[in-house]
Amino acid sequence: MYMQTYQSPFAEIVLASDGEYLTGLWFQGAKHCPQLRPDHFADLEIFQKTKKWLDIYFHGQQPAFYPAYRLDGVTPFRKQVIEYIKKVPYGKVMTYQQIAWEIAKNNNIRYMSAQAVGGAVGWNPISIIIPCHRIIGSNGTLTGYSGGIENKARLLQLEGIVLEKNIVKRRPAMNLSSKKR
Numbered sequence: 001m002y003m004q005t006y007q008s009p010f011a012e013i014v015l016a017s018d019g020e021y022l023t024g025l026w027f028q029g030a031k032h033c034p035q036l037r038p039d040h041f042a043d044l045e046i047f048q049k050t051k052k053w054l055d056i057y058f059h060g061q062q063p064a065f066y067p068a069y070r071l072d073g074v075t076p077f078r079k080q081v082i083e084y085i086k087k088v089p090y091g092k093v094m095t096y097q098q099i100a101w102e103i104a105k106n107n108n109i110r111y112m113s114a115q116a117v118g119g120a121v122g123w124n125p126i127s128i129i130i131p132c133h134r135i136i137g138s139n140g141t142l143t144g145y146s147g148g149i150e151n152k153a154r155l156l157q158l159e160g161i162v163l164e165k166n167i168v169k170r171r172p173a174m175n176l177s178s179k180k181r
Contacts (some may be wrong), residue, residue: 001034002042006051009058010154011147013128017046021070024125025050027147032125050129057128060158062090069126080106081120088134091159093168096121097138118144128155140168 001023006013014033016024019042026033049067056063071082084099096114099121104112124132127147133155137143142163145152153163162169 001040002044002047003034003036003040004042004044004047004051005036006054008054010151013054015047015050016125017042017044018070019044020046020068022046022050022067022126022129023070023072025127025129026125027127027151030127030148031122031146053129058158066129069129071125077103077116078120078123081117082124082130085121085124085130085132085135088131090131091161093134093136093156093161095136095138096143099135114138122146134159136168142166142168 002017002019004015004017005028006015008027010027012028014024014026014028014036015022016034024032024034028036046067049065053063053065053067071079074082080103081099084094084102088094096117100112100114100117103117104110121132121135122144124130127133133145133147133152142149142152142156149166153166156168157163
């Protein structure tokens, strides 16, 4: 594993790569963030592309490109959840429950647990780029973010989401059934 860091306006971000693809992006200290090791630091092209993406994003814009990434250890369920997360556009939010309903409907099952969806969202190893910060509680609360609730709030505010006491006050409607990516 190769590593690099990026200083965001909020906190340091750790990047990981297999040498070709981005395989991880975490706020330093996040639940699944690996320990930084100086002997793993490298200046790779994928890190330069990722840093360019992050520069654009942290200047309040949605980048027009995505760095190449690879997800390891993806179960079929996690893959479904990640696909829904990727459909949530910049400046919009969706709830864990909405994703659970969509997965249940698309798999022709009666019920899907929002908690199970939350576990899959929390597993996401490439935060911000795969925008798990855009997934919120059914009542608008900012629940669960391995990079910290404060960072989740800041990311949403950067995207124009209005918050009051960590509750989304202006929530743009999302209907993923008709969205394609």
